[in-house]
Amino acid sequence: xxxxxxxxxxxxxxxxxxxxxxxxxxxxxxxxxxxxxxxxxxxxxxxxxxxxxxxxxxxxxxxxxxxxxxxxxxxxxxxxxxxxxxxxxxxxxxxxxxxxxxxxxxxxxxxx
Amino acid sequence: xxxxxxxxxxxxxxxxxxxxxxxxxxxxxxxxxxxxxxxxxxxxxxxxxxxxxxxxxxxxxxxxxxxxxxxxxxxxxxxxxxxxxxxxxxxxxxxxxxxxxxxxxxxxxxxxxxxx
Numbered sequence: 296x297x298x299x300x301x302x303x304x305x306x307x308x309x310x311x312x313x314x315x316x317x318x319x320x321x322x323x324x325x326x327x328x329x330x331x332x333x334x335x336x337x338x339x340x341x342x343x344x345x346x347x348x349x350x351x352x353x354x355x356x357x358x359x360x361x362x363x364x365x366x367x368x369x370x371x372x373x374x375x376x377x378x379x380x381x382x383x384x385x386x387x388x389x390x391x392x393x394x395x396x397x398x399x400x401x402x403x404x405x406x407x
Numbered sequence: 408x409x410x411x412x413x414x415x416x417x418x419x420x421x422x423x424x425x426x427x428x429x430x431x432x433x434x435x436x437x438x439x440x441x442x443x444x445x446x447x448x449x450x451x452x453x454x455x456x457x458x459x460x461x462x463x464x465x466x467x468x469x470x471x472x473x474x475x476x477x478x479x480x481x482x483x484x485x486x487x488x489x490x491x492x493x494x495x496x497x498x499x500x501x502x503x504x505x506x507x508x509x510x511x512x513x514x515x516x517x518x519x520x521x522x523x
Contacts (some may be wrong), residue, residue, distance in 0.1 A: 324509060325510070328510065328511065330514075334424040335495060335517075335519075336516050336517065337411070337497065337515050337516040337517055338450070338497065338499075338512075338514040339514070340511050340512065340513070343510075343511055347422075383449050383450075387451075387510035392463070393438075393440070393455045393457075393462060393463045393465055393510070394452040394455070394465060395440075395450075395452065395512065396452070396511055397442075397449030397450045397451070398449050399447070399449050400446055400448075400449055
């Protein structure tokens with residue numbers, strides 16, 4: 296079953312604009328991760344935020360986590376055509392679990 | 408440094424047949440996880456192998472089985488294929504001590520299975 300739900304399901308923006316994707320989850324977590332997938336290929340890890348963290352940055356990526364609302368957001372600043380991909384949030388429910396539970400993803404299209 | 412490699416990349420089977428998918432983990436990794444991704448969905452956890460044993464299993468029937476070899480490579484076997492088994496099968500590797508702390512995974516490009 297899917298733990299997370301990304302919102303929106305699809306997003307289309309112009310190159311240079313910012314893209315924001317949201318993720319909601321149902322149960323308590325140890326950490327939350329974001330992955331990117333290009334055209335049905337393998338997933339690439341982008342960033343991880345732990346349950347005791349509120350915000351994290353990596354290059355043009357900014358992730359926030361609100362455990363009280365069980366939600367996270369991924370912001371991509373100054374988007375590029377190469378950012379076109381599907382983005383998934385994935386949760387690790389507890390430290391001893393080896394399973395990542397993924398949402399259904401947000402399909403981002405960046406128009407040159 | 409080779410990443411995670413999977414074979415075959417594409418295959419077509421008919422209902423009732425059996426399939427074996429293969430995965431070689433990233434160099435230095437000792438753990439292999441398998442995920443199934445149906446079209447338009449997120450990946451779903453099948454199971455994880457560590458030290459040649461199944462360490463954790465998701466909500467998949469016994470038709471799905473696996474194996475890990477001493478060199479850490481892994482196979483996923485699916486018996487009595489159903490139309491609903493059509494999906495992209497993703498292998499992900501990790502280094503167990505690090506994964507225990509974070510769960511960060513390194514994925515291969517996947518094997519796309521079509522069941523007719």
